[in-house]
Amino acid sequence: MDVTRNGTRVGGIHQVAFMHIPDGFIDGKTAAVSAALSAAGVGLALRQVRRELPARKAPLLGLSAAFLFAAQMVNFPVAGGTSGHLVGGTLVAALLGPSAAVVVVTTVLIVQCFLFQDGGVTALGANIFNMAILNSVVGYAVYRAVCHWLTGIRGRVTAIAFAAWCATVVSAISCAGQLAWSGTIPWAAAFPAMAAVHLFIGVGEGLISGLVFLAVYRARPDLIVETQAGGGPKRFGELVRQGLLATLGVAVFVAPFACSWPDGLDSVAGKFGIKHTLAAPLWPAPAPDYQVPGMHWAVGATAVAGAIGSLVVFALALLMGRWLVPKSTES
């Protein structure tokens, strides 16, 4: 490795990794549960990939992982010197299929953890669950659902942009749930912060994913699994298995807190001097949630913003599809 090589890259290498949880931020139980879920998910994905991937495509997984890492280094300028970059779970899922995407993103996370110390060792399971499994599965499910009723390449670009946004937001919420369950940050602070930031990051992710997908589609449509001759494999069973796993994870990490949302009322009651008798969530939220009453409204407001945001983003994705794919080239 020579000096100039190091020199040319210094600026672009360290990327903003909002979702790579470091060591110490996740406690024992959360780490164990998420590691078990991730091991199951990656195991399922590996089995699926081994079954369906032709031998001559075997190196493609490793190369896709290297591609994803290199692609994450490409800076997309936003404003005022900041820039965004691709995360890519949904994009890879749309290009190679969901199981391959789980394997590829898992590989990237393992290498980032051991080689570049991005994300902790004990948090590896949580990171794999959020970014490899949940992101790929949610992204792919939304992508297929939207593709189902928006046909043509225009529909696909819309679908992938919207899917990437949804997947980013869902991963962020799961990350917030894990942090809250670990007692690192109370849910009432973690959820609005993570969700709000990723409502915006997700827009960038959707836009980049759509642009990249379109570029690949125009140059080499044969490389995309779904567009290969034969109409593409049936992925229903695969999606159901991984989807169940993802749902289980969300149920463990997020649902206990989501159930306590009505406590917003409770905290107001507390403010007026009425001692609150809260319906305890399945697991007690360990951090002192009730010291900052305003934050409960933040949780509710974020949920509403997310719902409105998804409509806005879908409209944006539709516009983007129209803008990028002129009517004449629509196939």
Added chain:
Amino acid sequence: MNVSWDHHHGRPGSPIHRLGAAPKLGFALLLIVATVLMPIEHRAWFAGVAGVLLLTVLLSRLPLLFLARRLLMLSPFVLGVVLVNAWQPAGRANWLALAVKSGLCLLTVILVSNTTPFSQILRVLKSIRVPSLLITTIALMHRYLFVLLDESERMRRARASRTFTQRRPFHWHTLGTVVGQLFIRASERAERIYDAMCARGWK
């Protein structure tokens, strides 16, 4: 991450470099798990871990400046959590515990990854029965990671020399095309690699 691509720092002859990969990884994992699980009241444990790590730093003869820079590169994640915690009324102690724990774990991983060749780490993974497809994928990613980063840098330079400064939407469009092209090149390279593997008798 932005320091260097050469992750075999220090003198390869140091006692830490010479240690077997399996015991080193096992010990590091134990240390990390124990540190994460340990309640923050047990000050002695954290001091002990810090002592062991400092000793390792000295023995490994890694450049101190390099280590300090790696440690101080706080991820925005850590910053965010710290900010939120500082805002919380009862967050002070929690914040310190987080910083100490994640700092010690980070130093442990930095030390291991800079004193152990990646191929040896892969061998350990293989010996603990990690599925071979995953290991092949990791090995290939590690092998071609730097090749593709170079390719991406060449494409960036070529693009910069051919296009004028663009207005933002078009710039994103161009960058999207560049990344798409990178995927296509990676796929084509994968096919060539498969041919080469077969030519060498891979089954």
